[in-house]
Amino acid sequence: MEERLKELKAEALDKVDQAVNLKELNEIRVAYLGKKGPITEVLRGMGKLSAEERPKMGALANEVREIISKRIEAKQSELEEAAVLEKIAAETIDVTLPGRPVKAGNHHPLTKVIEEIEDLFIGMGYEIVEGPEVETDYFNFEALNLPKSHPARDMQDSFYITDEILLRTQTSPVQARTMQKHQGKGPIKIICPGKVYRRDNDDATHSHQFMQIEGLVVGENIRMSDLKGTLDTFAKKLFGEDREIRLRPSFFPFTEPSVEMDISCKICGGTGCSICKGTGWIEILGAGMVHPNVLEMSGYDSKKYTGFAFGMGPERIAMLKYGIDDIRHFYTDDVRFLKQFSKHE
Numbered sequence: 405m406e407e408r409l410k411e412l413k414a415e416a417l418d419k420v421d422q423a424v425n426l427k428e429l430n431e432i433r434v435a436y437l438g439k440k441g442p443i444t445e446v447l448r449g450m451g452k453l454s455a456e457e458r459p460k461m462g463a464l465a466n467e468v469r470e471i472i473s474k475r476i477e478a479k480q481s482e483l484e485e486a487a488v489l490e491k492i493a494a495e496t497i498d499v500t501l502p503g504r505p506v507k508a509g510n511h512h513p514l515t516k517v518i519e520e521i522e523d524l525f526i527g528m529g530y531e532i533v534e535g536p537e538v539e540t541d542y543f544n545f546e547a548l549n550l551p552k553s554h555p556a557r558d559m560q561d562s563f564y565i566t567d568e569i570l571l572r573t574q575t576s577p578v579q580a581r582t583m584q585k586h587q588g589k590g591p592i593k594i595i596c597p598g599k600v601y602r603r604d605n606d607d608a609t610h611s612h613q614f615m616q617i618e619g620l621v622v623g624e625n626i627r628m629s630d631l632k633g634t635l636d637t638f639a640k641k642l643f644g645e646d647r648e649i650r651l652r653p654s655f656f657p658f659t660e661p662s663v664e665m666d667i668s669c670k671i672c673g674g675t676g677c678s679i680c681k682g683t684g685w686i687e688i689l690g691a692g693m694v695h696p697n698v699l700e701m702s703g704y705d706s707k708k709y710t711g712f713a714f715g716m717g718p719e720r721i722a723m724l725k726y727g728i729d730d731i732r733h734f735y736t737d738d739v740r741f742l743k744q745f746s747k748h749e
């Protein structure tokens with residue numbers, strides 16, 4: 405019996421020493437020290453022993469148990485510590501590694517041009533005002549001196565929802581609404597950017613949906629020279645200090661007199677090229693003094709108040725600024741096109 409216990413002790417200690425993980429160690433514990441283990445088995449056979457031998461064997465069995473148990477405990481701490489160290493090693497962060505770059509997007513070229521124009525006018529004391537894209541016939545046309553018989557109100561040219569409601573064809577209704585809100589009192593200095601819609605067949609220079617930026621100034625003693633100075637400042641800030649502007653007579657139902665503003669061509673310096681079509685001038689926007697009918701319809705006394713207004717297409721301006729040859733690029737969301745503008749941020 406003594407032999408058997410010594411054998412078991414040697415065998416168990418050997419196995420404990422060889423254990424490579426906590427699971428294995430626990431299996432050894434159950435196998436040797438458990439209720440169904442070999443030591444318990446040996447102790448069960450003690451009944452056959454003499455009275456003197458029994459306590460001796462009992463003590464020995466307990467001693468063997470104690471030794472194995474101690475060795476298991478020691479091994480357990482050892483394995484646990486190794487596991488912690490291994491986990492720490494696996495989680496080590498090499499702070500000297502270069503960082504992973506964050507992928508930065510960029511603004512849409514149209515957004516950039518619109519925000520740049522807004523900022524220029526904010527710098528001159530204007531406020532940005534927005535309004536609905538679904539408009540009434542009254543604000544889109546009537547209030548802007550386009551009577552019912554006007555050709556611009558043709559069903560062929562606009563997206564009508566009912567006889568009286570349509571998708572706005574310009575951002576002017578936002579300005580008419582603003583004037584009406586002022587109830588004929590006080591000055592107005594606003595920029596109205598937004599989406600507009602016209603029934604058109606899309607091609608390189610036409611789109612059924614596009615952006616517009618309009619400006620309106622109303623006050624006492626607002627003159628044509630104020631318009632000219634404002635447009636000159638705007639053109640130089642947006643296209644460069646070396647640009648000249650030129651105003652040509654034009655016609656809009658909502659302004660009188662009306663003008664078309666051109667900027668001098670930078671590509672050829674005025675001698676004529678394909679961009680300016682040989683003229684040395686590039687058309688940028690339309691403008692004029694607010695028609696007295698428009699002021700009166702929105703509640704302003706046209707004898708006391710005057711004003712100027714202008715309207716431009718940011719797509720056209722972005723096309724000129726970035727050399728884009730097709731308006732459809734703005735709306736087709738081709739990332740190869742859009743990514744080209746990240747360098748301009």
Ligand code: 2NL
Pocket residue numbers: 576579580616618620656658659689690691692693694695698713714715716717
């Ligand atoms: C163009 C021309 C223009 C206006 C827009 C306007 C608005 C009010 C009163 C008077 Cl409320 N005028 N807007 C005036 C002249 C020209 O736009 O070619 N746009 C792309």
